[in-house]
Amino acid sequence: MGVSNVLLGLLNSITLCISLPLILAGYFLKVTADSPCDPVLYKPLLALGLSLLAVSLIGLLGACCRIKLLLWLYLITLFIVIVGLLACLSVGSAVVKGNDRGQDVLGGGVKEYELNTFSGWLRNNLVGGSHWEDIKSCMISHDACGKIETFRTLMDFVMLKRSKRTSIEMGCCKPPVHCGYEYENATNWKVPAKGLTSEDQDCKNWNNNFEILCYNCGSCKAGYLALFMKGWRKVTMLNGALLVVLFVVFVIACCALRG
Incomplete structure (x- = not known):
């Protein structure tokens, strides 16, 4: 259980480190928009970053204090985030399409x-x-x-x-x-x-x-819409990469907790 806690603590530290740049990127997009009326693509990044931050803090608290209930809550919450990312990726790819090359x-x-x-x-x-x-x-x-x-x-x-x-x-x-x-x-x-x-x-x-x-x-x-699509592609690529990382973290965390 001690080894599992250490491993879970490291994994939560990784997700915590991922969440902070996401929050900063969302804030940067907000303050550097060409106008307040630009497509608000910073909102998904801020929401994702804050969600990961909350998940990471729950996991770290559970690992450090050896509270198994919090560790299970961490896994459940992380699973929900992964499903949400997958749904956004699938729906977004199907809906946001078209020739925006101009x-x-x-x-x-x-x-x-x-x-x-x-x-x-x-x-x-x-x-x-x-x-x-x-x-x-x-x-x-x-x-x-x-x-x-x-x-x-x-x-x-x-x-x-x-x-x-x-x-x-x-x-x-x-x-x-x-x-x-x-x-x-x-x-x-x-x-x-x-x-x-x-x-x-x-x-x-x-x-x-x-x-x-x-x-x-x-x-x-x-x-x-062209400006929206340009930003959406970047967000989609980021979500795809993040989905892979979080899935690997989730699998390792499940194995560590069961061990």
Whole structure:
């Protein structure tokens, strides 16, 4: 039993060491987000890190004080965390899918995204109905396109190609390229004399009012989803690696406790 306690203490120390970077990573994502309206991917990391921290503390207390009830509680809680990770990984892989590579409309990596290339679940649950109204209100109140003002003032296509803009800025802060709008000045895009080159609804939704712009466009929603997918892939890879580590820890802990 003494050897088992030592081994369980070491295993709990490992999970404790894993939980702290997860919490720090979640906090880092929160404070470094481009705007408060960015997809809140820091929440899963914070929740996972705090869960592992709680599990580790329960296991360490059980191992150090030789309280078998706490050790069994540790195993049960760790099993629940593993099942939760597996469920999130499975459901997330099935639901969050689609072609979010975008179209390089001007060359130089300047991409626009189309809403219909994303899964129906994402369109309905992340940017559908009242969800989008809340996101849009957040973007407007926090001036999501404020950073692009200088870019719009000095913009030509060469500068656009060289600019490092988020998918939200490219989808919400200017009319889609395929519409054929012409840049006029710092705050206006005009319809060319020959008319727009597309009947797409996004082209009709564009408005030079800085509180409207293309926030009602499908391209804006698609830009938001593209940013979400980019972060989700990183979270999924991290969850997959963590799932393997926790499963190994769980198996060893079961053997140690039974021994």
